[in-house]
Amino acid sequence: MTTEEYLRYGIALVVVIALIVAASVLLPRLLHGVNVPRVSRRNRRLRVIEMLPIDARRQLVLVRRDGIEHLILLTPERGLLIEAGIRGEPVPNAPPEETA
Numbered sequence: 001m002t003t004e005e006y007l008r009y010g011i012a013l014v015v016v017i018a019l020i021v022a023a024s025v026l027l028p029r030l031l032h033g034v035n036v037p038r039v040s041r042r043n044r045r046l047r048v049i050e051m052l053p054i055d056a057r058r059q060l061v062l063v064r065r066d067g068i069e070h071l072i073l074l075t076p077e078r079g080l081l082i083e084a085g086i087r088g089e090p091v092p093n094a095p096p097e098e099t100a
Contacts, residue, residue: 049062049069060082061072069086072079 045066047064049064051062052060054060054073058073058075061074063070063072067087068084070081071083071086073082074080
């Protein structure tokens with residue numbers, strides 16, 4: 001191999017590395033948007049409370065949203081809502097609920 005070939009391969013390598021770096025910087029901004037709202041851990045409204053594997057393919061998941069829990073059966077094909085509207089523990093930042 002001649003010096004000219006080494007130089008050509010070196011320049012090609014630098015160009016490929018520059019393209020990889022440019023893609024890693026630009027793609028997240030193009031795909032996800034720049035202004036993604038950040039939510040602190042304490043103020044999250046959605047939480048997975050508990051997960052219970054039934055067998056190798058199915059699992060039960062208890063999810064809490066705004067103090068209400070939902071029991072979901074997850075399979076590889078789909079998710080099935082088993083029970084909705086289960087009263088969970090009160091959310092610390094939520095105002096007390098009124099009883100009628």
